[in-house]
């Protein structure tokens with residue numbers, strides 16, 4: 001399981017008291033997740049999730065808190081940092097930055113259908129339209145420069161077929177970097193996979209795990225999302241799900257000509273981002289009791305995205 005920092009009941013009770021949410025009924029570590037320690041916390045006044053931030057850009061936690069406040073105020077189903085009676089959102093527990101958030105209802109789904117994809121497309125459209133006119137700036141630490149540097153570093157450890165596949169996309173990044181950075185921007189979730197969404201039936205009840213959120217090209221967020229939600233077991237894009245997601249999104253924010261042009265490149269860039277981060281995670285967590293996602297999924301998807309037949313719904 002991925003609870004890196006175990007907690008005792010007394011230290012949790014002391015931590016929770018300033019929120020004024022009643023007595024601690026129960027708590028348990030959450031096995032899912034790979035980056036932080038998360039706990040379901042049951043208090044007299046409701047159900048919550050406590051996150052101890054284990055790694056990553058701790059200095060950017062105020063950004064995440066502010067972004068989630070904006071999205072919560074826009075009525076999106078996101079967690080947000082609860083404040084203590086003294087108004088403090090970001091606190092410390094067991095030596096780690098700690099946040100308490102409401103527990104959102106719903107469950108993760110493994111198999112996405114067209115209806116799920118419509119809901120995801122709409123939510124992503126709302127997330128972007130809620131932030132595009134006043135973008136909260138945060139540069140991702142997994143951006144194009146990171147891909148170029150990390151790709152070059154990992155290259156010698158790959159086999160020749162993998163090297164050719166990766167190098168092809170790194171070359172594309174170099175060739176298109178300027179155009180990509182000039183695309184329309186907003187705040188991005190940047191990790192909208194099935195394990196970061198909650199559903200009740202086909203109703204999307206929660207979008208969680210904003211620790212990769214950043215500012216950047218909206219098309220990149222869409223490519224990340226589509227690569228997970230609209231993909232078959234062979235790594236190919238499933239056309240009906242892709243059309244459902246893209247159509248729902250475009251109804252809220254129509255695509256530009258530049259976005260339509262860069263769409264195939266962006267799908268490949270989004271594959272490389274997760275192929276590389278999974279390769280690094282597989283190395284650094286090898287032999288540990290931590291959930292590791294298979295890097296090969298994104299190698300296969302990148303190979304499948306060399307030909308992209310799903311165009312963006314763009315009216316000339």
Ligand SMILES: Nc1ncnc2c1ncn2[C@@H]1O[C@H](COP(=O)(O)OP(=O)(O)OP(=O)(O)O)[C@@H](O)[C@H]1O
Pocket residue numbers: 002030032033034035036037038049079101102103104105195196206208209210211
């Ligand atoms: N606000 C919430 N409401 C309900 N469930 C939540 C909430 N936050 C987290 N969870 C549950 O905890 C699990 C792990 O959370 P999360 O994905 O944020 O962890 P992480 O370690 O940052 O993971 P990741 O590997 O996706 O980066 C989720 O899959 C979900 O089941």
Ligand SMILES: N[C@@H](CCO)C(=O)O
Pocket residue numbers: 034191193212274277278293
């Ligand atoms: N969603 C990521 C893990 C967390 O960033 C992946 O599947 O590789």
